[in-house]
Amino acid sequence: MKIAFLGLGSMGQPMAHNLLKAGYEIAVWNRSPAAATPLVNDGARLCQRPADIAGSEVVISMLADDAITHDVMIVQGALDSLAAGAVYINMATVSNDLTRKMASYCSEKGIHYIAAPVLGRVDVAAAGNLNILTAGEPDQLRRVQPVFDVLGQKTWHFGDNPEQASTVKLAANFMLATVIESVGESAALVKAHGIEPKDFINMLTSTLFSAPVYKNYGGMIAEERYTPAGFKLTLGLKDVRLAQQAAEEKNVPMPFASVLRDNFIDAIAQGDGNLDWSALANVSARRSGLK
Amino acid sequence: MKIAFLGLGSMGQPMAHNLLKAGYEIAVWNRSPAAATPLVNDGARLCQRPADIAGSEVVISMLADDAITHDVMIVQGALDSLAAGAVYINMATVSNDLTRKMASYCSEKGIHYIAAPVLGRVDVAAAGNLNILTAGEPDQLRRVQPVFDVLGQKTWHFGDNPEQASTVKLAANFMLATVIESVGESAALVKAHGIEPKDFINMLTSTLFSAPVYKNYGGMIAEERYTPAGFKLTLGLKDVRLAQQAAEEKNVPMPFASVLRDNFIDAIAQGDGNLDWSALANVSARRSGLK
Amino acid sequence: MKIAFLGLGSMGQPMAHNLLKAGYEIAVWNRSPAAATPLVNDGARLCQRPADIAGSEVVISMLADDAITHDVMIVQGALDSLAAGAVYINMATVSNDLTRKMASYCSEKGIHYIAAPVLGRVDVAAAGNLNILTAGEPDQLRRVQPVFDVLGQKTWHFGDNPEQASTVKLAANFMLATVIESVGESAALVKAHGIEPKDFINMLTSTLFSAPVYKNYGGMIAEERYTPAGFKLTLGLKDVRLAQQAAEEKNVPMPFASVLRDNFIDAIAQGDGNLDWSALANVSARRSGLK
Amino acid sequence: MKIAFLGLGSMGQPMAHNLLKAGYEIAVWNRSPAAATPLVNDGARLCQRPADIAGSEVVISMLADDAITHDVMIVQGALDSLAAGAVYINMATVSNDLTRKMASYCSEKGIHYIAAPVLGRVDVAAAGNLNILTAGEPDQLRRVQPVFDVLGQKTWHFGDNPEQASTVKLAANFMLATVIESVGESAALVKAHGIEPKDFINMLTSTLFSAPVYKNYGGMIAEERYTPAGFKLTLGLKDVRLAQQAAEEKNVPMPFASVLRDNFIDAIAQGDGNLDWSALANVSARRSGLK
Incomplete structure (x- = not known):
């Protein structure tokens, strides 16, 4: 399973690292590429632009807020670069408004949108002990459960509608x-x-x-x-x-x-x-x- | 140490019982005397009126509210019946207003007033596991600590002024x-x-x-x-x-x-x-x- | 109609003066008697103690708060000095609690209690232009309406129960x-x-x-x-x-x-x-x- | 002075009518053109699309909310149709967010943006008695003051920054x-x-x-x-x-x-x-x- 990870802030970095350590093939992108260096040193592929994640089966974003998420994923073309059938997991805390917009955008492209914000701070993320609050299509949630198992100690499911998470x-x-x-x-x-x-x-x-x-x-x-x-x-x-x-x-x-x-x-x-x-x-x- | 206990509601009854089981000599009073029967059967002395607690060294009240506490302890003469030097421990949740009034009334009579409301419901009271929140003169608190040890798992001290508890x-x-x-x-x-x-x-x-x-x-x-x-x-x-x-x-x-x-x-x-x-x-x- | 007026603060003084100017026979009392001097100079009778209002048919109080009203009217015996059938008009802003207590005390003595707090500050009081908010027995309100007509520009009636005013x-x-x-x-x-x-x-x-x-x-x-x-x-x-x-x-x-x-x-x-x-x-x- | 008026709801209609009666040459647009008929009968020019207001010196909008204002004025090209130097007066109640967006969009085009929401309902608008709350460049406000004089009884000026209105x-x-x-x-x-x-x-x-x-x-x-x-x-x-x-x-x-x-x-x-x-x-x- 080829995974792309966008947003390597204090939370994203250890999360991406855990996926790398678990053996996944990871493409990474961050606004300032310096944050990607340790991951690249450990084998991650560096994307110069968000749209370079093309070919990923699962895309995870952990971006700072609504505006940046919208900019990176839609305006800068990350989602447009994906093939139909891909899964996009947004793990940041965002508004229901953005969740609706992203879900609808994904839906038009045949991409499966999963909302999966987390409970836990940096040290918890580093230990792979996050609590992951999910909502989305049950089939797709099952499909990415192995990814969640790497990132968190427990995955909670709150419904089929991403806004619920x-x-x-x-x-x-x-x-x-x-x-x-x-x-x-x-x-x-x-x-x-x-x-x-x-x-x-x-x-x-x-x-x-x-x-x-x-x-x-x-x-x-x-x-x-x-x-x-x-x-x-x-x-x-x-x-x-x-x-x-x-x-x-x-x-x-x-x-x-x-x-x-x-x-x-x-x-x-x-x-x-x-x-x-x-x-x-x-x-x-x-x-x-x-x- | 002769103890009087006024107020044998759902909390007061098991508390008084614990003191009895611990070997204290207890005088009890309750508005409706029926609630006192089990305690009397186990050796407590029944008071017909609040003022019948005369001679007690330590008086504990666990009465329903401000008005009843005022009525029983002051109007009906419970406090007036005590000798100077006695300790009065009010374990009910009352207003700071009443606390001030009672403390001042006691002070005039040479009685030591201790505020000692509790955390814990009936089952906790029965198990002698209350948390007891106290404030009053440190010497007097030390004097009645053995009583608190029977009633609770832990006594907390928040200051010399009863209002603090x-x-x-x-x-x-x-x-x-x-x-x-x-x-x-x-x-x-x-x-x-x-x-x-x-x-x-x-x-x-x-x-x-x-x-x-x-x-x-x-x-x-x-x-x-x-x-x-x-x-x-x-x-x-x-x-x-x-x-x-x-x-x-x-x-x-x-x-x-x-x-x-x-x-x-x-x-x-x-x-x-x-x-x-x-x-x-x-x-x-x-x-x-x-x- | 012999009127007593208790409480000659910034509001009470001009109100009492207006009654005097309207030709009423007025007895006045104030905690510090100095405030009564101008009224006495204009013909009011000075009471040394609240209970000296004995013989008044209508008593008006304009005292600072609940505690003082209770003290002057009940503890210091103003109400006890009145004959059954007198009317007591409380024109201060007090709690419903005190209103109930006063009404009940009056009722036991056969005194008619009227609550009549006012809208308007000192200058309005001086001009006799207060708005008077009343509640009490309709018969008694009619009886004292001439008094209200001196003090205010309009009397409003909100019910038979003094708490309503x-x-x-x-x-x-x-x-x-x-x-x-x-x-x-x-x-x-x-x-x-x-x-x-x-x-x-x-x-x-x-x-x-x-x-x-x-x-x-x-x-x-x-x-x-x-x-x-x-x-x-x-x-x-x-x-x-x-x-x-x-x-x-x-x-x-x-x-x-x-x-x-x-x-x-x-x-x-x-x-x-x-x-x-x-x-x-x-x-x-x-x-x-x-x- | 050629004026365009967009938004002929219950408020916009009488406002546009007053301008017509005052002798102004008016172009009007409304989502459903029926609302424009009485104005056209009285001499207004009907615009089929918002962009048909091209050539107007002063543009007034009275549209339902932020989203519709943004859509009509920007997305549907009303503002783009204007020549530099034109004045755009937004008289609806909108968010500060939209005010900033519109002001910035206008500024790039050399259009002067005036915020001028009103106090008053339909009958007041019809009587030309609105209170008009304005903010914008003082020169431009002076320029359109004759328009405000037709629409309202008084124009209030709160600053140079449209958000202030x-x-x-x-x-x-x-x-x-x-x-x-x-x-x-x-x-x-x-x-x-x-x-x-x-x-x-x-x-x-x-x-x-x-x-x-x-x-x-x-x-x-x-x-x-x-x-x-x-x-x-x-x-x-x-x-x-x-x-x-x-x-x-x-x-x-x-x-x-x-x-x-x-x-x-x-x-x-x-x-x-x-x-x-x-x-x-x-x-x-x-x-x-x-x-």
Whole structure:
């Protein structure tokens, strides 16, 4: 199975490497070709342009956002270079809007579109332990399952319609953001009453809230440790906005998402946009006069 | 150490029983004396009136709410019956307002007031595995630590001021409510996109959200299983309101708490007040036209 | 008709004066008696204690808040001094809770309780042009209508239950607060786009929003002129909280009220509590990075 | 001055007619040409295609939304048909995004772009009494002022950047939506307390809230008279969303806009999308159990 991989950022690079190590023949493309060097050294074929992936049976993209994905895959001709019957797997977090556009474009070309965004950061990607959230034609999902088995510890299937996977990914990121906001608000509440936020968070995560997400974000908030950014606050706003769009499509009011949007905007206005998104907790602290 | 225990509801009864089994001499009082019978059969002394606890060294109350606590302990004379130097431990979830009032009343009588609300429901109380959130004079906390060791698996200390423990308890309940609301909103979002909420929740709780609280409430919401009520929705509104009051005292805006309040009120207006508070998820479902 | 007037603050003083000028025999009481001097010079009888109003047929109070009203009228014995058949008119903005308590206390004594909060500030009170929002027994309202005719330009009747008038007053103050918040948000929006808020507000108030309330608050916000305080921001928070309580009694979610509460708290945390409540607009400006 | 007018809907038709009556030479285009007949009968020249406006010195469009404006003016070649130096006036309510795109497209062609959305409905347009909110190059605004003088009672100038006019228009529509929501919430509050909303609204609009907007929307809400739709609820959601986008561009949190968005979505989910946008008040009524 000849695979092409477009987008060799911090996530894409280790993912492509894992496929290479698993023995797949890989063609790679990245906007700045330097990122491809280690892969090329290990046997990957370098594409100069997106359209050079012609001949690939399976194409995976892990590109930064909607606009870049659209540009690389459609405008720069990556999809047009493929033969009918190929599978295109988009593993980035994108909007439902883009998902529809890409699926429809693929459909006209006889290409099978699979949405497969992932849960897990760089180290998880490197270990091949991602959780892969998929939606698309069941036959095609079976066909590329070996690829997913290399990249992730588990593949989840949410339906035949690619939007279903992007919706689930956006819902999961929304859930993460609600954790940050709720810890931020309660940390401000207890701090205002003279209690160390870390004592409160330690108690929570030792009892009912013993999930990694509370431990990680709780720890960062208690220590106000917002650099380096695991996930930038500006990206948090983007994902909440995409979740709101997915919700609006089906008439789902999401008041927590609305609070998140306003608070992310507040954080960016105060200059925190490049911090880790857990710095959303600064908003509660500032508004309470605690900073 | 002679202990008095007032309030033998679903939580108070097993707690008092554990103290009895641990060998303490216990006087018990309950509004309807029938609840005291099993304890009396096992050796507890029955008080006809709250003031009959006179002579106790340590008094524990686990009464339903602010008004009843005030009535039993002050109006009906329980505290007046105690000798200076006694310790009064209030283990119920009450407002900071009441905490201040009780602490001040005790202080005038030379009684030591300890706030010690708990995390854990009936089965946890029965197993002596509560998490006990305390605040009060350190010396007095050390004095009653053996009592806490019988009732709970762990005692947490949040400061010398009793309000600090009630604030922490209210913050913890706020956190629980945010879990319910966020799961409710995202369950509506995915359901509106044709995805089974249980598949979504199963994925979440198998990955980043592997805490008991997400498993329990997520499961209830996925199955719309809101009876029997582990914790009634009307009590959820009450606790969010108390958290808001604690926040307002120190000028802490809590926009998630505000959303929770409005949604709890909505739920009660639709007749869901006696369901488990995870039925808050019905609000998102109804507002999205999914019910 | 012998009238007693308790509470001679900035509103009470001109109101009592108008009654005196209209020829009524007036007994007056105020916490600090100095405020009574001008009235006494004009013929009012000074009461040393609230209970000295004994013998009055109609009692009016215009006291600062719930606690003081309760203290003066009940604890200090003003109501107890009255004969059955007297009318007690509470013209201050108080909670529905206090309204119920006072009405019930009066009812036991055979006193007729009328809630009659007012719209209008000091100058309006002085001119006898208040709008008086009443609820109570229709017969008694007719009986005291001549008094209202002196104090106000118009008397509005909202029902037989005194809570209905306090609810209307709280709803009106909520409406005023929404005007301030909406002007504050849109002023921040246009300012962030390089438009002078005063140009925007001038356009609005010259067209669809040609009401006094938009002109007054819009002007203050455009000029950031928040002193002297016509109505203190801390009182704005209090009234929004009372509106929320009135709403919660009948299961009415009010998400705009929730936003107002959080933003008033934010304003107070930043030190703006003593400014005019239109300084709520500072919250939008600060959160947008415009201050 | 040869003028072209594209978009002869309920607003465009009377506006074009006024220009004709004022003696201008007008070319008109509409998707369905039938709407142009009365104008052609009165002397307007009918364009078969948007590009047939070639030769016009001033072009006005009043098209339904962003997508149609983009399609007619760019894709179908209206702008390409113009000579450098022409002025294009967009009088519809569109997004800042589209405003930027159109302005940049015009700039490349040497066409002067003016944003000039209006306040006022059909009858106001027919009477030539619109309020016209403009932004663009001051020289060009002076050049077309005679045109605005025909269409409106007053022209407001908000800056040189066309986005400034679209931002002001979106801010004004946001303000209108806040009026509807605040009346809706307080109407629910008073109704739940047994007070007729119409009595409450009558009092408000006779006193502090004596603006047309409160009278109109207040009356509709009091009588639950939501058809015929003066402005459809779905369009209300669209405009709030555009206001949120304009706010996000400059980092302005707008929590009232967030509440509006969620409530408009709720209304649409319950089937009220085609009612007048004042039917937003149904959301408060339903959530309070009053419907």
